Amino acid sequence: MLERRFSLGPWGEDELPAVLEDLAGADQPKKFALCEVDRDGDKVAAARIYLWGLDFCRAPGGDGLGAVFVSPHGWMGNSDSAEGALECFSLIRDLRLVWL
Template identity: 90%
Template sequence: MLERRFSLGPWGEDELPAVLEDLAGAHQPRKFALCEVARDGDGVTDARIYLWGLDFRRAPGADGPGAVFVSPHGWTGNSDSAEGALECFSLIRDLRLVWL
């Protein structure tokens, strides 16, 4: 069952792939990464990907199922949002949120 439906009328089988592509594109999650930076004094000396994720809220403050993420080391998790993941992990790491 589709969570959100398009009411564009009946489609022929040849039109269905384009309609489904439009549907999926209109509701795709936003990709993000949390990047960890290493510092030496005031300068950044290195950076790496801390985790990759998908935010299903579509916009800051919007409703939605939240965000899911995976680290390059294989652990996975979820958060209310990409910003929520940043807030949580920034307690233990120097991270930046990058929207892709």
């Protein structure tokens, strides 16, 4: 579950920005991109972004978000993980997973 709470308060308004920054940074998702590669023989002729994503690291058998993604063309989806999205879309495209 994404919900995480700190119970070390109370905090004053001047302390709150740092507390919220720590909270948001503690469980932040990992950013990734799937990049499509066009080949000309054994050389790479072109490359482009196929989709951008956030991987929330779903535990095996867990019910968390996994990975969510959006393409530059506006379609969106989700997968168990960034690697799962790569496996799925690599069936139809020559893709590489890039962690950002």
